[in-house]
Structures are given as C-alpha cells and as structure tokens.
Amino acid sequence: MPFTQTYLEIPADFYTQLSPEPLVQAHLVALNRDLIQQQHVDLSEQTILDIAAGKVVEGMSPLAQKYTGHQFGYYNPDLGDGRGILLGQWQTPQGEHFDWHLKGAGRTPYSRRGDGRAVLRSVIREYLASEALHALSVPTTRALAIASGDEQVWRESLEPRANLIRVTPTHIRFGHFEWAASQSPQHSQTLADYVIKHHYPECASEPKPYESLLKLILQRTARTIAHWQAVGFNHGVMNTDNMSILGETFDFGPYAFFDDCQIDYICNHTDTGGRYAYNEQPNVGLWNGQVLAQAFEPLIESAEKRQDSLNDYVEAYNQNYVDLMRAKLGLTNPQPKDKLLIADLLICLDKHRVDYHVFMRSLADLNNPHPVWPQTDDYQAWLLAYKQRLEQETLTEAQRSELILNTNPALVLRNYIAQHIIEQAEKGDRDIVDQWRQWLASPFIENPEWQQWTQPPHSHLKGHQLSCSS
Structure with missing residues (x-):
C-alpha cells in the first residue's frame, strides 16, 4: 500500500511510536467518497473501516507527536497528541503526500490523564465542518471517514465512542516550533528543515530560508x-497548538457559523473572558504569530526581521478580508471607501441582530425588499450608500447578482442543524451524515431537498454555545 511515514526522518524525541486502541465491533458512520476519489484512494471500504477502527496496515508507522503550546494565553509544556495518532502519509499517483491521522485513537504519553478517546458527537461535527469550509474555499483539514463501535465513554454523560480519519498534508502546528525552541537550536533547525523539505520547498532556494518560511506561514x-x-465562522479555541503551519483550519472543537450577525459572539461557553470571540480572531492570530516568531528566534536572530513577518500578517489579513467582503457584496472594482462601507454594514447588522447569511444573499435582488432587511434609518442610509457605490462598478445587474449568489451560501452548517444530524446519527441513522456532507459540498446551489434549512432559525435555536469536550 502507498503509505509512508516521513515524520520518522526527524529525531525520536519529536514523537512516540505506538498503535491505536481499536474500536469494539466497529462500523462505518460516514465515508467521504468525494475525498477518496480526489486523492485516488484505491482501498476497499472494508480496509478503510479497519483503518478507522484502529488497525495498522502495511506501510504505516503510527506515532503520537510531541509539541507544546499556549492555551488561553498560558504556556503548557505538557502537550502532544493526546487522543490522536499519526498513522502515516498516503501517496497519490501524482506524488503528493497526505497525513492520515486517527482522532480518538486512545491513550498516548501526552493524554494527561485523559482517556484518549473521542465521541460520535465531536467527530461528526469535525467531519461536517471541515467539508463545509472546504466547499466555501476556506483552507481546512479534511475528513475521510468516521467509525464507531459498541464502547461507551463518559463526557457529560455516556456517549458512543468514535474515530475520525483526518487528512491534511501535515499535522505540524505552531506548538511544534514552541517545543523545539524550548529544547535546543538544533531541534528548531531540524524541524524547520523538515518543514521546508516537505511543505515549503520554495523556501529552500531563498537567501534566508527561515525568514521566508516564517513569512509564508503567517x-x-x-x-x-x-x-x-x-x-x-468562529473557531472557538485558537490556542497555538491548534494553529496549522499550513494556515489550515485545524482542530475543530466548539466552533460555530453565525446565525444573527453578532460581532462579539463567543461560541465556546468555557471562554468566559471572550478571548476567542469572533471579533477577536484576527488579533489572536497576530498574537499567535508573535509566539511563533519568538519560537523562530534560534533561526532568525534579528528581531526586526521577525517583526517584518508580523507586519506581513497584518497586511495580508487586511487585504484578503476586504477583497472577500467586496465579493460578498457583489463588488469587483476596489474603491478607497470600501472598508467604511463594509464596517458600517456589520455595525448595522450587529445592532439589529440580522441573520448574516440570509441577509448577504438577499442583496442579489435589490428590487424586492427582503424580510430580514431592518426597517431602520441606519440601514436605509447604508443601502443608499451601497447603491451609490454600485454606480462605480462595471458589472451588469445580472452579473452582480450572480457574484453574490456564488459567494454567499444558501446552506450553512448552523449549530442547530449539526445537533439535529448528531441526534439522528446517535439513534442509528447511518446515512444522514454523508447525506449532509453531500449537501454542504454545494452550498451555493438552491436545492429543494434542504430548502427548509436555509431560513433564519427560530430564536430558541440561535447562538448555541458548546464545550471543548470530545
């Protein structure tokens, strides 16, 4: 089988080799056939079930990675893969390599008194969210399969144990560089050289490869x-050990997509201080970048050069955010006051608690007022400014409408929808998870099958907060 384990190229103190703790009486809950096809996985369904259930097949050299990280701003030296095992890398016919990582695989030396298991609820949430984000063109890890079995594990109550096969080019996190820097300059260089070789080969030919690497990561x-x-999208737990060096959305916990636009929304009920609130995410990304830049000190002595990378982060964030929001508003010709137009809209939607997704999509038709549009003076002022801004565009009305409909999804994985799917799956519905994965793969196309899920939810279904338990 075309599995390898390139992580064995680096010293053994970066990991611990061990095998998963198998599921009992395992069965498949979900199988991502689209991803299987895209990555040319020519394994039988039974073999994928075996792997998802914890069986080690030919070519795999399973291991748990060691790293550290800052959790809610505090450094924790005892982190590592506490409930996941890196099985190996799948090699495609094109020579690409993708980690297969088994989440819920059992205890490791880094479990910190945990049981190392995952529950069906949490792996369904990750499976669906990663695929939903992928369909929205958001960089993210992917999910290949879910398996469950007869074992029950205790969280807030007894829940069915389950495993998830997560797929991504690498599971290396900011926390890996924090751990390496805490050990020795040689550890930092070994890790950076591995990352450049396998994931950022363009840096190898640069005069200052480590400076280039830090800039590209940020x-x-x-x-x-x-x-x-x-x-x-609110990630909910942006600890540095949850930050991928590839810039992918990583380690799904208590995430949430907006219902109503709420700028200070907190989806994690344990985040009492709002550190990881929606509006704090860009700043937390910068803070995490500062931690990573500090971990690069053995590789980049110049504080000024490390600061340059952080400045690049700010510039890249600001440019990309405005570009993305322009497209959501059906705008293509950048204008100096676009930032103000975007900010004024978000302030208005937040003030009146307007459904974010339904509103943005409704702008495709300005001739027929939509029920979600606020009947307020501030919204009317914004709408006038928006119509005046459209006069600076070259798009036809039909082209503007098409851009909005192709940029703002009709179907969104709201928390109440995810909870409905989980409850049905826990009752034994083995088709619902992959049915929803297929629907979420085409979120911009109106589909009568899921039309009932596209409207603003009732008030008691909005804004659910979640815990980190999995």
Whole structure:
C-alpha cells in the first residue's frame, strides 16, 4: 500500500511510536467518497473501516507527536497528541503526500490523564465542518471517514465512542516550533528543515530560508482567518497548538457559523473572558504569530526581521478580508471607501441582530425588499450608500447578482442543524451524515431537498454555545 511515514526522518524525541486502541465491533458512520476519489484512494471500504477502527496496515508507522503550546494565553509544556495518532502519509499517483491521522485513537504519553478517546458527537461535527469550509474555499483539514463501535465513554454523560480519519498534508502546528525552541537550536533547525523539505520547498532556494518560511506561514494564517471572518465562522479555541503551519483550519472543537450577525459572539461557553470571540480572531492570530516568531528566534536572530513577518500578517489579513467582503457584496472594482462601507454594514447588522447569511444573499435582488432587511434609518442610509457605490462598478445587474449568489451560501452548517444530524446519527441513522456532507459540498446551489434549512432559525435555536469536550 502507498503509505509512508516521513515524520520518522526527524529525531525520536519529536514523537512516540505506538498503535491505536481499536474500536469494539466497529462500523462505518460516514465515508467521504468525494475525498477518496480526489486523492485516488484505491482501498476497499472494508480496509478503510479497519483503518478507522484502529488497525495498522502495511506501510504505516503510527506515532503520537510531541509539541507544546499556549492555551488561553498560558504556556503548557505538557502537550502532544493526546487522543490522536499519526498513522502515516498516503501517496497519490501524482506524488503528493497526505497525513492520515486517527482522532480518538486512545491513550498516548501526552493524554494527561485523559482517556484518549473521542465521541460520535465531536467527530461528526469535525467531519461536517471541515467539508463545509472546504466547499466555501476556506483552507481546512479534511475528513475521510468516521467509525464507531459498541464502547461507551463518559463526557457529560455516556456517549458512543468514535474515530475520525483526518487528512491534511501535515499535522505540524505552531506548538511544534514552541517545543523545539524550548529544547535546543538544533531541534528548531531540524524541524524547520523538515518543514521546508516537505511543505515549503520554495523556501529552500531563498537567501534566508527561515525568514521566508516564517513569512509564508503567517501570510497563510492571515488569509485563513480573513476567510473565517468573511464567512461568519468562529473557531472557538485558537490556542497555538491548534494553529496549522499550513494556515489550515485545524482542530475543530466548539466552533460555530453565525446565525444573527453578532460581532462579539463567543461560541465556546468555557471562554468566559471572550478571548476567542469572533471579533477577536484576527488579533489572536497576530498574537499567535508573535509566539511563533519568538519560537523562530534560534533561526532568525534579528528581531526586526521577525517583526517584518508580523507586519506581513497584518497586511495580508487586511487585504484578503476586504477583497472577500467586496465579493460578498457583489463588488469587483476596489474603491478607497470600501472598508467604511463594509464596517458600517456589520455595525448595522450587529445592532439589529440580522441573520448574516440570509441577509448577504438577499442583496442579489435589490428590487424586492427582503424580510430580514431592518426597517431602520441606519440601514436605509447604508443601502443608499451601497447603491451609490454600485454606480462605480462595471458589472451588469445580472452579473452582480450572480457574484453574490456564488459567494454567499444558501446552506450553512448552523449549530442547530449539526445537533439535529448528531441526534439522528446517535439513534442509528447511518446515512444522514454523508447525506449532509453531500449537501454542504454545494452550498451555493438552491436545492429543494434542504430548502427548509436555509431560513433564519427560530430564536430558541440561535447562538448555541458548546464545550471543548470530545
């Protein structure tokens, strides 16, 4: 089988080799056939089930990675893969390599008194969210399969145990560089050289490869967070050990897509201080970038050069966010006051608690007032400014409408929808998870099958907060 384990190229103190703790009486809950086709996975369904259930197949060298990180702003030296195991890399016929990582695989040396398991609820949420973000063109890890079994594990109550196969080019996080820097300059260089070789080969030919590496990581991070803000996504736990060096959305926990536009929305009920609120995400990305830049000190002595990378983050975030929001508003010709137009709209939507997604899509038709439009003076003032701004565009009305409909999804994975899917799956519906994955893969196309899920939810279904338990 075309599995390798390139992570064994670096010293053994970066990881611990061990095998998963298998599921009991395993069965598939979901199988991402689109991803299987895209990555040319020519394994049988039974083999994928075996792998998802914890079986080690030929070519795999399973291991748990060691890293550290800042959690809610505080450094934790004891982190690592506490409930996941890196099985190996799948090699496509084109020579690309993708990590297969088994989440929920059991105890590791980094479990910190945890049981190392995951529950069906949490892996369904990650499976669906990663695919929903992918369909929205947001950089993200992907999910290949879910398996569950007869074992029950305790969280707030007894829940069915489940595993998820997560797929991405690498599982290296900001926290890996924090751990390496805490060990020795040689550890930092070894890790950076590995990352450049396998994931940022363009840096190898640069005069200052480590400076280039830091800049590219932070630019990718900025672009992803700009995407989060534009699609109304709150990650919920932006600890540095949850930040991918590829700038992908990583480690889904208590995430949420907007219902009503609420700028200070907090989706994680344990985040009592609002550190990871929606409106704080860009600043937290910068803070995490500062931590990463500090971890690069053994590689980049100049504080000024490290600061340049952070400045690049700010510039990349601002540019990407405004570009994405322009498209959502059906605008293509940049104008100096676009930032103000965007800001005024968000202030208005937040003030009147307007459904973010339904509103943005409704702008495709300005001739027929939509029920979600606020009947207020501030909204009428904004609408007038928007219509005046449209006079500076070269798009026809039909082209503007098409751009809006192709940029603002009709179907969004709101928390109440995810909860409905989870409840049905826990009752034994083995088709609902992949049915929704297929629907979420085409969120811009109106589909009568899911039309009932596109309207603003009732008030008691809005704004649910979630915990980190998985």
